[in-house]
Amino acid sequence: MAEQRLKTSIAILGCGEVGATLAYTLLQNPICSEVILVDPKKELLEAQVRDLGDATYGGRAATKIRAGTHQEAGQSDIVVITAGAKQKPGESRLSLLNRNLIILTSIFTSMSPISPHTILLLVANPVDVLTYFARKLSGLPESQVLGTGTSLDSARLRGILAQKAQVSPSSIDAYVLGEHGDSQFVAWSNASIGSTPLHLALSDQLTDEFKTDIESHTRGAAGAIIAAKGCTAYGIGNVAASICKYILFDSRTVRPLSFFQPRFSCCLSMPAVIGRKGILRAMPTQLDGDEQKLLEDCAVGLRAIIEGAEKELKADDELRHALEKHA
Ligand SMILES: NC(=O)c1ccc[n+]([C@@H]2O[C@H](COP(=O)([O-])OP(=O)(O)OC[C@H]3O[C@@H](n4cnc5c(N)ncnc54)[C@H](O)[C@@H]3O)[C@@H](O)[C@H]2O)c1
Numbered sequence: 001m002a003e004q005r006l007k008t009s010i011a012i013l014g015c016g017e018v019g020a021t022l023a024y025t026l027l028q029n030p031i032c033s034e035v036i037l038v039d040p041k042k043e044l045l046e047a048q049v050r051d052l053g054d055a056t057y058g059g060r061a062a063t064k065i066r067a068g069t070h071q072e073a074g075q076s077d078i079v080v081i082t083a084g085a086k087q088k089p090g091e092s093r094l095s096l097l098n099r100n101l102i103i104l105t106s107i108f109t110s111m112s113p114i115s116p117h118t119i120l121l122l123v124a125n126p127v128d129v130l131t132y133f134a135r136k137l138s139g140l141p142e143s144q145v146l147g148t149g150t151s152l153d154s155a156r157l158r159g160i161l162a163q164k165a166q167v168s169p170s171s172i173d174a175y176v177l178g179e180h181g182d183s184q185f186v187a188w189s190n191a192s193i194g195s196t197p198l199h200l201a202l203s204d205q206l207t208d209e210f211k212t213d214i215e216s217h218t219r220g221a222a223g224a225i226i227a228a229k230g231c232t233a234y235g236i237g238n239v240a241a242s243i244c245k246y247i248l249f250d251s252r253t254v255r256p257l258s259f260f261q262p263r264f265s266c267c268l269s270m271p272a273v274i275g276r277k278g279i280l281r282a283m284p285t286q287l288d289g290d291e292q293k294l295l296e297d298c299a300v301g302l303r304a305i306i307e308g309a310e311k312e313l314k315a316d317d318e319l320r321h322a323l324e325k326h327a
Pocket of ligand 1: 013014015016017018019038039040041044082083084085086087096100103106107122123124125126127148149152180231232233236
Protein backbone atom coordinates (compact mmCIF):
# COMPACT_ATOMS: atom_id res chain seq x y z
CA MET A 1 0.00 0.00 0.00
CA ALA A 2 2.79 2.40 1.06
CA GLU A 3 4.75 1.39 -2.05
CA GLN A 4 1.74 2.15 -4.24
CA ARG A 5 1.48 5.69 -2.92
CA LEU A 6 5.12 6.38 -3.74
CA LYS A 7 4.73 5.27 -7.37
CA THR A 8 4.22 7.85 -10.07
CA SER A 9 2.88 6.57 -13.35
CA ILE A 10 2.25 7.96 -16.79
CA ALA A 11 -0.10 6.00 -19.04
CA ILE A 12 0.17 6.47 -22.78
CA LEU A 13 -2.91 5.49 -24.75
CA GLY A 14 -1.87 4.58 -28.28
CA CYS A 15 1.62 3.21 -28.88
CA GLY A 16 2.01 4.15 -32.53
CA GLU A 17 4.61 6.66 -33.73
CA VAL A 18 3.81 9.43 -31.23
CA GLY A 19 3.07 7.21 -28.22
CA ALA A 20 6.25 5.16 -28.65
CA THR A 21 8.40 8.27 -29.16
CA LEU A 22 6.95 9.83 -26.03
CA ALA A 23 7.61 6.60 -24.09
CA TYR A 24 11.21 6.53 -25.33
CA THR A 25 11.70 10.17 -24.29
CA LEU A 26 10.30 9.41 -20.81
CA LEU A 27 12.65 6.42 -20.44
CA GLN A 28 15.68 8.46 -21.47
CA ASN A 29 14.80 11.33 -19.12
CA PRO A 30 13.20 9.54 -16.17
CA ILE A 31 10.54 11.51 -14.27
CA CYS A 32 8.20 8.74 -13.05
CA SER A 33 8.35 5.17 -11.70
CA GLU A 34 6.51 3.57 -14.57
CA VAL A 35 5.20 4.15 -18.05
CA ILE A 36 2.14 2.08 -18.99
CA LEU A 37 1.39 1.58 -22.67
CA VAL A 38 -2.15 0.75 -23.84
CA ASP A 39 -3.15 -0.13 -27.40
CA PRO A 40 -5.78 -2.50 -28.82
CA LYS A 41 -3.20 -3.79 -31.34
CA LYS A 42 -1.84 -6.48 -29.02
CA GLU A 43 1.11 -7.57 -31.17
CA LEU A 44 2.25 -3.99 -31.70
CA LEU A 45 1.83 -3.27 -27.99
CA GLU A 46 3.96 -6.23 -26.92
CA ALA A 47 6.62 -5.46 -29.50
CA GLN A 48 6.81 -1.81 -28.44
CA VAL A 49 7.10 -2.75 -24.76
CA ARG A 50 9.91 -5.22 -25.50
CA ASP A 51 11.74 -2.86 -27.84
CA LEU A 52 11.43 0.09 -25.41
CA GLY A 53 12.36 -2.20 -22.50
CA ASP A 54 15.60 -3.00 -24.33
CA ALA A 55 16.45 0.70 -24.10
CA THR A 56 16.31 0.60 -20.28
CA TYR A 57 19.06 -1.94 -19.60
CA GLY A 58 21.95 0.48 -20.05
CA GLY A 59 22.15 1.57 -16.42
CA ARG A 60 19.57 4.36 -16.16
CA ALA A 61 16.62 2.04 -15.59
CA ALA A 62 14.82 4.42 -13.20
CA THR A 63 11.55 4.10 -15.09
CA LYS A 64 9.88 0.76 -15.82
CA ILE A 65 7.78 0.19 -18.91
CA ARG A 66 4.91 -2.27 -19.24
CA ALA A 67 1.72 -2.98 -21.14
CA GLY A 68 -1.51 -2.20 -19.32
CA THR A 69 -5.26 -1.90 -19.66
CA HIS A 70 -7.42 1.17 -20.06
CA GLN A 71 -8.67 0.55 -16.50
CA GLU A 72 -5.12 0.71 -15.11
CA ALA A 73 -4.40 3.79 -17.21
CA GLY A 74 -7.36 5.55 -15.61
CA GLN A 75 -5.64 5.28 -12.18
CA SER A 76 -2.35 6.87 -13.37
CA ASP A 77 -1.06 10.30 -12.38
CA ILE A 78 -1.11 11.41 -16.02
CA VAL A 79 -2.93 9.86 -18.98
CA VAL A 80 -1.57 10.98 -22.33
CA ILE A 81 -3.97 10.32 -25.20
CA THR A 82 -2.21 9.76 -28.51
CA ALA A 83 -4.77 7.14 -29.57
CA GLY A 84 -6.36 7.80 -32.91
CA ALA A 85 -6.05 8.18 -36.62
CA LYS A 86 -3.39 10.50 -38.00
CA GLN A 87 -3.40 12.74 -41.05
CA LYS A 88 -2.53 11.31 -44.43
CA PRO A 89 -0.38 13.58 -46.59
CA GLY A 90 -2.49 16.60 -47.61
CA GLU A 91 -5.26 15.85 -45.08
CA SER A 92 -6.28 18.45 -42.46
CA ARG A 93 -6.28 17.74 -38.72
CA LEU A 94 -10.01 18.50 -38.58
CA SER A 95 -10.79 15.69 -41.04
CA LEU A 96 -9.80 13.25 -38.25
CA LEU A 97 -12.55 14.48 -35.93
CA ASN A 98 -15.25 11.84 -36.52
CA ARG A 99 -12.88 8.87 -36.25
CA ASN A 100 -10.99 10.20 -33.25
CA LEU A 101 -14.08 11.29 -31.36
CA ILE A 102 -15.44 7.73 -31.58
CA ILE A 103 -12.10 6.43 -30.25
CA LEU A 104 -12.08 9.04 -27.48
CA THR A 105 -15.60 8.11 -26.37
CA SER A 106 -14.68 4.41 -26.21
CA ILE A 107 -11.51 5.23 -24.24
CA PHE A 108 -13.49 6.95 -21.48
CA THR A 109 -15.95 4.07 -21.31
CA SER A 110 -13.02 1.63 -20.92
CA MET A 111 -11.17 3.78 -18.35
CA SER A 112 -14.20 4.41 -16.13
CA PRO A 113 -14.07 5.09 -13.20
CA ILE A 114 -11.13 7.41 -13.75
CA SER A 115 -9.15 8.57 -10.68
CA PRO A 116 -10.28 12.07 -9.58
CA HIS A 117 -6.58 13.05 -9.33
CA THR A 118 -5.59 12.08 -12.89
CA ILE A 119 -4.36 14.77 -15.27
CA LEU A 120 -5.37 14.19 -18.90
CA LEU A 121 -3.02 15.37 -21.62
CA LEU A 122 -4.50 15.25 -25.12
CA VAL A 123 -2.19 14.88 -28.09
CA ALA A 124 -4.41 13.22 -30.73
CA ASN A 125 -5.86 15.55 -33.35
CA PRO A 126 -7.79 17.74 -33.76
CA VAL A 127 -6.36 18.36 -30.31
CA ASP A 128 -8.41 21.42 -29.31
CA VAL A 129 -11.76 19.82 -30.11
CA LEU A 130 -10.77 16.50 -28.50
CA THR A 131 -9.60 18.36 -25.36
CA TYR A 132 -13.05 19.94 -25.13
CA PHE A 133 -14.78 16.55 -25.41
CA ALA A 134 -12.30 14.83 -23.05
CA ARG A 135 -13.27 17.34 -20.40
CA LYS A 136 -16.96 16.51 -20.87
CA LEU A 137 -16.51 12.73 -21.16
CA SER A 138 -14.11 12.39 -18.20
CA GLY A 139 -16.09 14.51 -15.74
CA LEU A 140 -12.75 15.78 -14.37
CA PRO A 141 -12.35 19.43 -13.31
CA GLU A 142 -11.41 21.59 -16.30
CA SER A 143 -7.99 22.39 -14.78
CA GLN A 144 -7.06 18.68 -15.06
CA VAL A 145 -7.76 18.37 -18.79
CA LEU A 146 -5.32 19.98 -21.19
CA GLY A 147 -4.06 19.56 -24.72
CA THR A 148 -0.58 20.07 -26.14
CA GLY A 149 -2.22 22.74 -28.32
CA THR A 150 0.22 25.14 -29.92
CA SER A 151 3.23 24.19 -27.76
CA LEU A 152 4.82 22.39 -30.69
CA ASP A 153 3.99 25.24 -33.10
CA SER A 154 5.50 27.67 -30.55
CA ALA A 155 8.65 25.54 -30.28
CA ARG A 156 8.97 25.68 -34.08
CA LEU A 157 8.46 29.45 -33.96
CA ARG A 158 11.18 29.79 -31.31
CA GLY A 159 13.48 27.67 -33.47
CA ILE A 160 13.11 29.78 -36.59
CA LEU A 161 13.27 33.13 -34.76
CA ALA A 162 16.41 31.94 -32.96
CA GLN A 163 18.03 31.19 -36.33
CA LYS A 164 17.06 34.62 -37.69
CA ALA A 165 18.27 36.47 -34.58
CA GLN A 166 21.27 34.18 -34.03
CA VAL A 167 20.48 33.57 -30.38
CA SER A 168 19.59 30.42 -28.45
CA PRO A 169 15.95 29.25 -28.79
CA SER A 170 15.61 29.43 -24.99
CA SER A 171 16.14 33.23 -25.21
CA ILE A 172 13.07 33.63 -27.43
CA ASP A 173 9.74 34.35 -25.78
CA ALA A 174 7.17 34.11 -28.55
CA TYR A 175 3.94 32.15 -28.82
CA VAL A 176 1.68 30.71 -31.45
CA LEU A 177 -1.83 30.93 -29.98
CA GLY A 178 -5.35 29.73 -30.79
CA GLU A 179 -5.95 26.50 -32.69
CA HIS A 180 -3.34 23.80 -33.29
CA GLY A 181 -4.39 24.05 -36.91
CA ASP A 182 -4.98 26.43 -39.76
CA SER A 183 -6.49 29.32 -37.76
CA GLN A 184 -3.51 29.60 -35.39
CA PHE A 185 -1.71 32.96 -35.20
CA VAL A 186 1.54 34.38 -33.84
CA ALA A 187 1.23 36.88 -30.98
CA TRP A 188 3.85 39.20 -32.49
CA SER A 189 2.87 42.15 -30.29
CA ASN A 190 4.26 40.55 -27.12
CA ALA A 191 7.16 38.52 -28.55
CA SER A 192 10.60 39.27 -27.13
CA ILE A 193 14.21 38.16 -27.13
CA GLY A 194 15.41 38.27 -23.56
CA SER A 195 13.54 41.29 -22.27
CA THR A 196 13.87 43.18 -25.58
CA PRO A 197 10.64 43.46 -27.61
CA LEU A 198 10.98 41.68 -30.96
CA HIS A 199 10.41 44.88 -32.96
CA LEU A 200 13.57 46.30 -31.34
CA ALA A 201 15.62 43.09 -31.32
CA LEU A 202 14.89 42.40 -35.03
CA SER A 203 14.20 45.99 -36.13
CA ASP A 204 15.96 45.51 -39.49
CA GLN A 205 14.07 42.30 -40.40
CA LEU A 206 10.58 42.49 -38.91
CA THR A 207 8.56 43.40 -42.04
CA ASP A 208 5.05 42.12 -42.87
CA GLU A 209 6.63 39.81 -45.44
CA PHE A 210 9.01 38.36 -42.81
CA LYS A 211 6.06 37.73 -40.46
CA THR A 212 3.99 36.06 -43.19
CA ASP A 213 6.91 33.81 -44.14
CA ILE A 214 7.48 32.74 -40.56
CA GLU A 215 3.78 32.14 -39.96
CA SER A 216 3.45 29.94 -43.02
CA HIS A 217 6.60 28.05 -42.07
CA THR A 218 5.19 27.38 -38.59
CA ARG A 219 1.69 26.52 -39.82
CA GLY A 220 2.95 24.27 -42.63
CA ALA A 221 5.79 22.50 -40.78
CA ALA A 222 3.79 19.38 -39.82
CA GLY A 223 2.33 18.98 -43.34
CA ALA A 224 5.79 19.10 -44.91
CA ILE A 225 7.18 16.46 -42.52
CA ILE A 226 4.11 14.20 -42.93
CA ALA A 227 4.38 14.46 -46.73
CA ALA A 228 7.96 13.19 -46.54
CA LYS A 229 7.86 10.59 -43.73
CA GLY A 230 4.19 9.90 -42.97
CA CYS A 231 4.08 11.28 -39.42
CA THR A 232 5.60 13.73 -36.98
CA ALA A 233 6.82 12.20 -33.72
CA TYR A 234 10.05 13.58 -32.22
CA GLY A 235 8.92 17.18 -31.72
CA ILE A 236 5.59 16.23 -30.17
CA GLY A 237 7.20 13.44 -28.12
CA ASN A 238 9.59 15.96 -26.63
CA VAL A 239 6.89 18.58 -26.01
CA ALA A 240 4.53 16.05 -24.34
CA ALA A 241 7.35 14.68 -22.14
CA SER A 242 8.21 18.23 -21.01
CA ILE A 243 4.57 18.92 -20.12
CA CYS A 244 4.48 15.67 -18.07
CA LYS A 245 7.58 16.88 -16.23
CA TYR A 246 6.08 20.31 -15.49
CA ILE A 247 3.06 18.52 -14.02
CA LEU A 248 4.83 15.87 -11.91
CA PHE A 249 7.50 18.32 -10.67
CA ASP A 250 4.91 21.05 -10.03
CA SER A 251 7.30 23.35 -11.88
CA ARG A 252 4.75 26.17 -12.54
CA THR A 253 6.15 26.69 -16.03
CA VAL A 254 4.31 28.99 -18.44
CA ARG A 255 3.46 27.42 -21.81
CA PRO A 256 0.81 27.88 -24.48
CA LEU A 257 -1.56 24.96 -23.93
CA SER A 258 -5.05 24.09 -25.01
CA PHE A 259 -7.51 24.38 -22.15
CA PHE A 260 -11.10 25.43 -21.58
CA GLN A 261 -11.78 29.10 -22.24
CA PRO A 262 -15.06 30.03 -20.52
CA ARG A 263 -15.31 33.22 -22.60
CA PHE A 264 -15.43 31.23 -25.85
CA SER A 265 -16.86 27.92 -24.60
CA CYS A 266 -14.17 25.93 -26.38
CA CYS A 267 -10.60 24.79 -25.77
CA LEU A 268 -7.75 26.62 -27.51
CA SER A 269 -4.20 27.61 -26.66
CA MET A 270 -3.35 30.55 -24.47
CA PRO A 271 -0.40 30.87 -22.07
CA ALA A 272 -1.00 29.09 -18.76
CA VAL A 273 0.89 28.17 -15.60
CA ILE A 274 1.26 24.36 -15.40
CA GLY A 275 1.81 22.42 -12.19
CA ARG A 276 0.86 19.28 -10.27
CA LYS A 277 -2.85 20.01 -10.53
CA GLY A 278 -2.74 20.75 -14.26
CA ILE A 279 -3.61 24.25 -15.42
CA LEU A 280 -3.02 26.34 -12.31
CA ARG A 281 -4.09 29.59 -13.94
CA ALA A 282 -4.31 31.35 -17.27
CA MET A 283 -1.71 34.08 -17.72
CA PRO A 284 -3.27 37.41 -18.66
CA THR A 285 -2.11 38.13 -22.22
CA GLN A 286 -2.22 41.48 -23.95
CA LEU A 287 -2.92 41.14 -27.67
CA ASP A 288 -3.19 43.97 -30.16
CA GLY A 289 -6.45 44.63 -32.04
CA ASP A 290 -5.61 42.41 -35.04
CA GLU A 291 -4.50 39.51 -32.85
CA GLN A 292 -7.61 39.84 -30.70
CA LYS A 293 -9.71 39.54 -33.87
CA LEU A 294 -7.73 36.45 -34.98
CA LEU A 295 -8.29 34.88 -31.56
CA GLU A 296 -12.03 35.55 -31.71
CA ASP A 297 -12.31 34.17 -35.28
CA CYS A 298 -10.40 31.09 -34.23
CA ALA A 299 -12.74 30.53 -31.26
CA VAL A 300 -15.85 31.01 -33.41
CA GLY A 301 -14.53 28.38 -35.86
CA LEU A 302 -13.75 25.87 -33.10
CA ARG A 303 -17.10 26.47 -31.40
CA ALA A 304 -18.95 25.78 -34.69
CA ILE A 305 -17.06 22.48 -35.07
CA ILE A 306 -17.89 21.50 -31.49
CA GLU A 307 -21.58 22.25 -32.03
CA GLY A 308 -21.60 20.18 -35.23
CA ALA A 309 -19.91 17.27 -33.44
CA GLU A 310 -22.32 17.50 -30.49
CA LYS A 311 -25.29 17.26 -32.88
CA GLU A 312 -23.77 14.17 -34.51
CA LEU A 313 -23.10 12.50 -31.16
CA LYS A 314 -26.72 13.16 -30.12
CA ALA A 315 -28.05 11.76 -33.42
CA ASP A 316 -25.85 8.64 -33.03
CA ASP A 317 -27.14 8.16 -29.49
CA GLU A 318 -30.76 8.46 -30.61
CA LEU A 319 -30.18 5.96 -33.42
CA ARG A 320 -28.54 3.50 -31.00
CA HIS A 321 -31.45 3.77 -28.56
CA ALA A 322 -33.99 3.29 -31.38
CA LEU A 323 -32.11 0.20 -32.63
CA GLU A 324 -31.89 -1.25 -29.10
CA LYS A 325 -35.64 -0.72 -28.61
CA HIS A 326 -36.37 -2.33 -31.97
CA ALA A 327 -34.18 -5.41 -31.32
N1 LIG B 1 -0.89 17.57 -31.05
C1 LIG B 1 0.15 17.50 -31.85
O1 LIG B 1 0.93 18.47 -31.94
C2 LIG B 1 0.37 16.24 -32.65
C3 LIG B 1 1.59 15.99 -33.33
C4 LIG B 1 1.74 14.78 -34.02
C5 LIG B 1 0.69 13.87 -34.08
N2 LIG B 1 -0.48 14.16 -33.44
C6 LIG B 1 -1.63 13.23 -33.46
O2 LIG B 1 -1.37 12.11 -32.60
C7 LIG B 1 -2.18 11.01 -33.03
C8 LIG B 1 -1.32 9.75 -33.11
O3 LIG B 1 -0.39 9.86 -34.18
P1 LIG B 1 0.56 8.60 -34.53
O4 LIG B 1 1.45 9.04 -35.62
O5 LIG B 1 1.13 8.05 -33.27
O6 LIG B 1 -0.54 7.57 -35.09
P2 LIG B 1 -0.40 5.98 -35.17
O7 LIG B 1 -1.45 5.52 -36.13
O8 LIG B 1 1.02 5.60 -35.43
O9 LIG B 1 -0.78 5.49 -33.68
C9 LIG B 1 -2.05 5.61 -33.13
C10 LIG B 1 -2.27 4.40 -32.24
O10 LIG B 1 -3.49 4.58 -31.50
C11 LIG B 1 -3.99 3.27 -31.27
N3 LIG B 1 -5.36 3.27 -30.79
C12 LIG B 1 -6.52 3.30 -31.51
N4 LIG B 1 -7.57 3.21 -30.67
C13 LIG B 1 -7.09 3.11 -29.41
C14 LIG B 1 -7.69 2.99 -28.13
N5 LIG B 1 -9.02 2.93 -27.97
N6 LIG B 1 -6.88 2.93 -27.03
C15 LIG B 1 -5.53 2.96 -27.15
N7 LIG B 1 -4.91 3.08 -28.36
C16 LIG B 1 -5.69 3.15 -29.47
C17 LIG B 1 -3.82 2.59 -32.63
O11 LIG B 1 -3.92 1.17 -32.52
C18 LIG B 1 -2.43 3.07 -33.02
O12 LIG B 1 -1.41 2.15 -32.63
C19 LIG B 1 -2.81 11.44 -34.36
O13 LIG B 1 -4.14 11.87 -34.13
C20 LIG B 1 -1.93 12.60 -34.81
O14 LIG B 1 -2.61 13.49 -35.66
C21 LIG B 1 -0.65 15.29 -32.72
